[in-house]
Amino acid sequence: MGKKNEMAVSVGNSQMSFWRRLYEQRYMMLLVLPGVVLLIVFYYFPLYGILLAFKDYNPGLGISGSPWAGLKYFREILTDVQFFKSLRNTFIFSFLNLAVGFPVPIIFALMINELFQAKLFKRVVQTISYLPHFLSWAFVASFLNTFLSDRGTLNPLLINFGIIDEPYGFLGNITSFVFVIVISTIWKSFGYSSIIYLAAMTSIPQEMYEAALIDGATRMQKIRYITLPSIRSTVVVLLILQISGMIHSNFEQFYLLQNPLVSEIGKVLDVYTYEVGMQKARFSYATAVGLFKSVVSFALLVIANTVSRRITGEGIY
């Protein structure tokens, strides 16, 4: 049995004194407490900044010196039609990125994992797959602008094959714009995100596959019953995290790619609030929006975690 089970029993047993337990866990505490201190010092100390949202903050006056504004900025947010439109847009894109983009790195990791031969090819493909991560959005936006323009690469190609008669404005049309955003997001992140899944897959013991082979399992069955379940916790965690992050967008991507023709869908929350917040040095407004986003994403986290607990029994905490 060992000490661990003894401890497991005694944790629930309030008979054993707190101090005794603490002593037994002293090494663990050594590993953990520095991190807690770090969190407090770097993340909790500045938390008073939340108060900024309730004041008319002037950095010259400091938080204590700035006048109270009460719920003024929250009122501004909640009565702003544009704010809600951009919130809607954010969620539309986040949802699409989730639905379409979440499985892609997993599938890609599976494909790589299933390749037993061609080691060199595998390595090369893997390395190439996360190159897009290193291209800044500034360049990707510029690249897309050129690639998709009327005399770029895509249009002449499509005209050549007779798919369309004249050049199509990909970035000026709402539907195609959405496509471009979602595909470029996936393209940029799938390789990098797949690394985690690959790491999880490589730690699956080979014996399990061998045993399955002996039992006559097909490739698909092996994937379904061995590979996938083994990465399940990773998938669940990343899914929860992505869901809770749905209120955030990739600022740079939208700032650079959106244009007035698609403003109905292209103006996302982060860009909108940047323009009327930070750019105008309205720190209070920016903080109020930040607080709003925090509440929403925290709520999403709790919901996602609870649902996941119900369905799969796993969650972040």
Next chain:
Amino acid sequence: MKKALAILLAVLMLLAMFAGCSSDKKAETKTETKTEEKKEEKKEETVEYDWEYQMDTSPFEFDVWWPSVWSWAKAGLDSGWDDSPVYQYITEKTGGKMNVEIPLGDEGELAGTMIAAGTYPDVCVFGSFTSPYIVQMKDANLIYSWTELINEHAPKMQTLIPDSMMASHADENGELWYYPGFAYHETWAEEAEAMGAHPAGGAHGTNVIFCRKDTLEAFGKDDISDIDTFTEYLYFCRDNYPDVDPVRLFASNPRNGGEAIFTHLKATFGCHLSDTYPQADGSIKYYMYDPAYIDYLSWLNKLYKDGVISSNQLTDDQTALDTKTYSAGYGAINSATYTAYNTLETTLKESFGADTDKLYVAVGPINGNNGIKWQTYKLRSTGGQSSVITKNCDIPERVIRFFEFIFTDEGQMTIQGGIEGEHWTRNADGTISHDEAKASLANSDLEGFVTKYKLCGNWSPWCNTSYWEGLLGACLTPPGRDLDESEKRLQPYTIDLWADGFCEITACIEGGSDLDVIRTKVNEACMNAAMKMIASANEAEFNKILADCITEIEGLGVAQIEEAYTAEYKSCCESLGITPGASVK
């Protein structure tokens, strides 16, 4: 257990917050007024000085924070003060030595944190006088007003500040809280000319239409001066040159950007040059109400429907524009004469051969229909980069007197021309002759010139533009073709918008204020509507988009903006002694 956990958590967070909060105490000590201490002024009644800075030339230093330095001026400032005869001359005269810190990055994020931490040095330079940070510093009592310092330590300096600057920038109590450099005041062009420069009536070379030489020839004309012919020409390009975009539009914003086609065509269609819609009764309405602007959008819409403009052109970014421009991919562009005849032409010759006719030649200006005559305005500006003197400065009286010297004629000549006798001489007729070595360096390596002589760019927040244009303009070799074209196609059509009371009225809105936010939203709505109108499929859709836009901006509060503009316009007219609305037909 859960409850205990929650309580413990809450307590922890509160504790942490208090720990952090205590460190945010504003340095209240700094806001004490230090000025009053120096009341015991020098007893200089005995000697008569021309300027107060001459009273004390003992050495002193002060620090300047300046993130938005022009890129090539950085080298000149980075290398410090000691290696330049020009700087040393200034120190001799005033005792002062300027240490410039150029922090990395964007002024926006840097300023907020700097102000909050109280680490701002003696002088701060912001990219524009409308910067919200100037307002914040003023409201928090962190800066001296220039007026206060001038009155107390250098009263003669007030004569060096033009009335127009006080009129544009002083607050309701007549105090100047920041000093804006690069204000193009009313007589800058004449003064520059007197020094030997060629300001072409004050309009420089921008806003001239250029057409591609070969297409223009094929079209059969050697000049175009009305909108109907111009439109014909565009259709001609569409029909005969399929791999060329007939006209270069804009990058992202239909109205702005020096090289946007609208900058030239706004006058063609009769839009007011002030970018507003002034009424005969003296009030100002927003440009979106202007039927002339709607005409312009209609015209673009027709071009769009007829395939002269492609939808891709509406989403092209600056890079795409540059690429097409430098491969002669447009039939017509709006550009500056000095760009088209230099950088552009050289590049095109390199690419297509020295005797190619894929070059650009100037045409126009383009007059409108119904008797609308094209106009442009004399280059005027209320100013650019602006500096403030902070209360972290222990020696504000020395600093203000330092700038007094800089603002004098001698000071301006020094920081922009160099040392008299060594770098330039004044001729009998008042024009300036420049030292050979200096002039040739300026004409071959601008960055080297500024680095070596530490002139111009290094001083831009304190530059009086007549000296700038006069000295720099006279120093560079006399322009050729580009000046001729400016004189032919711009000078005769130049009006002085400011004399009509339109002194940059759009700059009256305080940066970061609620009205500023409203204006951002209104401009955005108008820009979106304009683009969609250009791309609309039929008249019904066009009108609907316009109507929706008007409804939206009225809901956002455009009337408040109009009120502010009207008030500003009226006060400009008052100070000029003219009737508001008189110049409007």
Next chain:
Amino acid sequence: MARKIKKLNRYTPFDVFNIALLAIIAFMAFYPFWNVLMISLNDPTDTLQGGITLWFRKFTLANYNHIFNQSAFVRAFFMSVARTLIGASTSVIFTAAFSYGLSKKWLIGQKLFMTLLVITMYVSGGLIPTFLNIKNLGLYQNFLVYILPALLNSYNVIIMVTYFRGLPAELEESVRIDGGNDLVIFFRIVLPVSMPVVATIALFNAVGQWNSWFDTMLYGGRKLMTMQMFLVELIQDADQVRKLMSSGSSIAASLAKLGYKPNVESIKATAMMITAIPIIMVYPFLQKYFVKGIMVGSLKG
């Protein structure tokens, strides 16, 4: 491996399909990157005309020279290397230690600590309070500002916690029976077995350190300039020159006369390559840690 021996040199249809699909994906991922590389190796004036897609037209190393020759570059480069190496290595150990502790449900305060961690992911004090905090801690313009705050990243912690929880209990039990304490277990057993996730997190941290510039801007300044910030500044300067060229003043006219061309494109491309290539070369070194799970089976007995 029985399976491999059987299939050696024989590709099933699935494999062929797999390889073909991967090749297409690789091409799509690679093409834009290659495009940037070509632009960076092409003469800037020539690039202005556009049309550089698969190969350069006028080869030149001038773009790279222009950047490497700047005196600030070398110093910035070494600063970046320093913070990447030190930052990534320290943070991965710190994160692993913290995560390991947090993964044990029987730890006193585990729930509290977990909650503390999760909250930090969603709530923040904002730009100015964070800045003031750093300043008050004495980290302003101090190299440690690149290291200390980066020691923990909640996202990474959660990944590692999940991973550690997935390790079989038998792993630790045998050591505990023999009387080993938690530290021994962590350093001698858990860490070596977790190499895949450790390597992953190390890579993420390294990339994060290498690419970050916002903290340099706020806290580092010129003293602690990193390569990324250096490049950002370079691009901003080039952009500024281009904007200046369309203003109406004499400077604009003289810039044009002297042939300053808008070559922002070339500088951006070169900057991107200088950023990407070193870090891409790191991955192959880490790949060897992504090996199949070892020795787990040996504990079954």
